[in-house]
Amino acid sequence: MTQQTSFRVGLIGAGIQLSKSPALHMQEGAAHGLDYLYELVDVTARNLPDSALPDLLDELEGRGFCGTNITHPFKQAVIPLLHELSDDARMLGAVNTVVFQEGRRIGHNTDWYGFYENVARGLPDVAKGRVLLAGAGGAGVAVAHAALKLGVGHLDIFDQDRHRGEALAAELNLRFGAERAFAVDDPAQSLPWADGFINATPVGMLAHPGIPVEPALLEPRHWVADIVYVPLITELLATAAAKGCRTLPGGGMTVYQAVGAFRLFCGREPDAERMTRHFHELCAVETPR
DSSP: OOOOOEEEEEEEESSOTTOSHHHHHHHHHHHTTOEEEEEEEETTTTTOOGGGHHHHHHHHHHTTOSEEEEOTTOTTTTGGGOSEEOHHHHHHTOOSEEEEETTEEEEEOOHHHHHHHHHHHHSTTOOOSEEEEEOOSHHHHHHHHHHHHTTOSEEEEEOSSHHHHHHHHHHHHHHHOSSSEEEESOGGGTGGGOSEEEEOSSBTBTTSOSOSSOGGGOOTTOEEEESOOSSSSOHHHHHHHHTTOEEEOTHHHHHHHHHHHHHHHHSOOOOHHHHHHHHHHHHHHHSOO
């Protein structure tokens, strides 16, 4: 049986024109000798409402794509449009990768693995007794899961929607044991006692400028991780670094979630170290010294 060598995949999201996912995937595809095309499907660039998501999935499936990545703001909204969920996606209630297979849409989540690997490699020795997470949306649920698997003992969750934060904390306590996760109304209720801070909101992206926490709350003893990677050094990370904090950009999470997605799309085993090198080359090209 001849193995498939041509793949068309996409990324559906809002404000994603600067995404490095196309270059990451296509270069890795080329290294495997594949005809591999990765297309951005940006509702902002197309001037479409979020309600266009069902039509966009139909479009890609109709054009013969083998799957698509899903990003903000669709990681939870896409679930009712799928036929099946992987164990990770079902457990987390969020999807970042959809595989089209024999007329079925199968949702997966590689975000938690991406964040887990990024922290394990980039901040391997930081204190994890208590950590504050900002954001309980589609990315936040994956990051929270990874944080507890990394050994965070007490995870505070701040979200503009208090009920969403409470729901995520309740899910985590069922999964990992009681008294591990807590919803808070304000970062000031947590950061003075926390070891670290994680941003899992879109704040800091070029389309959502700003900083997700009051800078005065950050202290040199904190470590700070961001999931945003465009720009690679967000206002949050720059502010934290200036205060003497250890910081971790979102680039590593991007690489490792892409590793998982590439494997799902084409059934080949990607070279994570090669993809990491390529990611840094892309960043260097965009920020010449």
